[in-house]
Amino acid sequence: MFRTLSTAFTLAIALPMAAPALAQAPATEAAAEESMPEIAVGDSLPAAFLVKPEGEGPFPSIIVLGGSEGGDRTARTFARKFSAQGYAVLGLPYYSPAWGDNEPQFPELPRAFADIPVDKLKIAKDWLIKRDDVRGDSIGIYGVSKGAEMALLAGSKIEGFAAIAAIVPSDVVWEGWGPGTVNGESSSFSWQGESLSFVPYGGLAEEFANPTGPNGRVRMRLPHDLGRNANPDRAVAAKIAVEAIDEPVLVAGGDADLVWNSGEMAQIIAERRAEAGLETVSLVFTDAGHFLSGDGSRETGNPANGEAQKVIWPATLDFFAKHLKE
Secondary structure, X not given: OEEEEOOOOEXXXXXXXOOOOOOOOOHHXXXXXXXXXXXXXXXXXXXXXXXXXXXXXXXXXXXXXXXXXXXXXXXXXXXXXXXXXXXXXXXXXXXXXXXXXXXXXXXXXXXXXXXXXXXXXXXXXHHHHOXXXXXXXXXXXXXXXXXXXXXXXXXXHOOOOOEEEEEOOOOEOEEOEOOOOOOOOOEOEEEOOEEOOOEOOOOHHHHHHOOOOHHHOOXXXXXXXXXXHHOHHXXXXXXXXXXXXXXXXXXXXXXXXXXXXXXXXXXXXHHHHHHOOOOEEEEEEOOOOOOOOOOOOOOOOOHHHHHHHHHHHHHHHHXXXXXXXX
């Protein structure tokens, strides 16, 4: 089941929960991946890259932001998908941790998810606007998880984006983490050199020491929920000003999300924007979890995720086509 909320109506529809079939990437996407010429952005945005569809343009464009996995995996996945739909895509890695014994993919990027500058999105937008092959009035953002948190922050602080899609988003800024940080003292994001107000985690070390998730896995939703419940005043201070985003916004979340409560947070975002009379597409799925950024073609461990993706992905394409192409 999922529910949608817009400024005009609320609708609930029951969906069959069949397991998603495994499939190869569509031929158009595979061809786009093979033919994508890549352009490096430069020192101002290390590790960022631009790919374009065939033709001269100018093209509408989408900036892609991955989540706490870091690196460029999400950016490259969706560069292929969006390029196949006629968009110039700016992949914007902004954080590159060293998982396990591995070296960071991009040593020039932060290893800690702390005080990540939201200003990077202004640099990216300005770089795109200067290009003759990009339509400067048709720049969107597609953010996933922590990238969705960053995308909404950017929309609330930077003028000029035409549309923002935030998949499994947050309505607040959360605590930062990683090498060099102290528990409870770092924000995930900064703006113009200043750390943003944040909600601290609750019981983070305890959850890592004694995981409560399925199959002994860490359930990151618990420290998020405990921290927010214990700090209502800080949650208010850390609110992302989604009502300040004049441009259309799409949010999608799952009530069964074990990373953070993306279903409830997407609903909060949609309600606050509806109260302000702002255009919003909200897709919240009762049984789905955190992995909602695909197109339903790959197994995610939860059949409800695949079914949700089959709704979210075409809705996202329609959303961007309406606001970036038309």
